[in-house]
Structures are given as C-alpha cells and as structure tokens.
Amino acid sequence: MQKIIQLAVYPYGMINCFLIKGEKKHILVDAGLPGSEKTILKQLQKLGIKKEDIDLLIITHGHIDHFGSAKALKDELKIPVLMHELDSRALETGKSLRETLKPNKIYWNILKRKLLRDKAIPCTPDIILKGDEEFNLTEWGINGKIAHTPGHTPGTLSIVMDSGDAIIMDLASSGILLGGIAFHSRMKHPPFHDDLEQVKASINRVLSMNTNRFYLGHGHPVTRESLIVYRDTFL
C-alpha cells in the first residue's frame, strides 16, 4: 500500500519532511534545514527503506527549512530534484526567497532573520515545473500528482494522492508555535505567507481534488474539516 510517512527535521512536528512510500520505489518530499541529511537518512534506515529505492526528491518551495539539505540528499541518494521554476532560484543560490518571507506574526521576524542568514549548498534542479502544469507521479510508481499551489510562495507545490492524502506543506500549519508539541488539530498560520488571496485559492483547489487528509511542514496532519476552518478563519 502507498502511504505518506512524516519524517522529523525538528522533533514534535516543528519541521517536517515526508516520504511517499510506494510498492517498490519511494519519493522524498523536502529536505529540511542545511545539515539535516543525517537525521533524515537515519529515519529512512529505521523504516527499512533502502537508499537505492528512493527515486526522486520534490522540493515544495524556496524556504531554507525545506530545501536546506537538497544537495546533500541528491548526492547521497543520486536522485533528481524537482521544483517549480518560480522558486528554483532559491535552490540554485542556496538562499531563501527573501521577498516571500512576510511574517504572519511580529515575533516571526526572529525566524525570518535566521532563515535569511542561513545558506544552503546550491543545487541545480533536474526537473522544473512551469506555470500550472500538473506532474503525474504514476511513472514514479505513485498514484498521485504534483500540483502548483501558489500563495505561500509563488512556486509552492503540493502533492495530491489518489487515496485522498495530500502534502500541502506550508499552505497551512497546525499546533502551537512551530507546529507540534500540543494542540495538534488547532489550525494556525505558518510563520510566513507571500500572498493570502493566492493561499486561499490554492486551498480551495486542493479541497476540490477529492482530498481528506493534509500533511503539513509545521504541525501534524489535519482533517478536511480543520483545513476548511483554517480557510474560513484566517483567509
């Protein structure tokens, strides 16, 4: 059975990346902060996932807590990296997209300064999605697709599985502070959004795709009802 497994970059759901586990081959989604590769690889090993069975690394957007270890994972696993062209500059330069780090709360300015200070090893994407093109994952052995869901950043990508599971990463957030720890189903803004109107349109889009469970970059998975509450309360 194909399923989504949450991997911890920081514990308690503070920063997550994901493994889409297929029948034989698997896909990694996001790469955490710079220096996260060992943490991620260790969890894969514990799950009994063989390195050579991971075929693709999808980077959902150009914030360094999501692409920071892309180059290290690409080299270690010898796999192509996929990203949207509107965010690919971040991967190529190793720097977060500064103009998209618009704090949703004043105290996130502290995190903004850290993310702008951090630098990743630059990495060239191998597969670049353009415009609103959808990317089918069946040729990678996964029943699902990648959709362009802008708003958090211009090039944010979501992964929607035929099963109704979806990885929407930073389109929404749950828990307290940086996710996790407590109040798992309480919805909140992630630290930043570039364009709230676009976030709303993108959430409506994923809600229209027969989805019922949503995996987040910060916080734990939430239900369709919770995502609707987020849209109606925050957007």
Ligand SMILES: [Zn+2]
């Ligand atoms: Zn982000």
Ligand SMILES: [Zn+2]
């Ligand atoms: Zn994030």
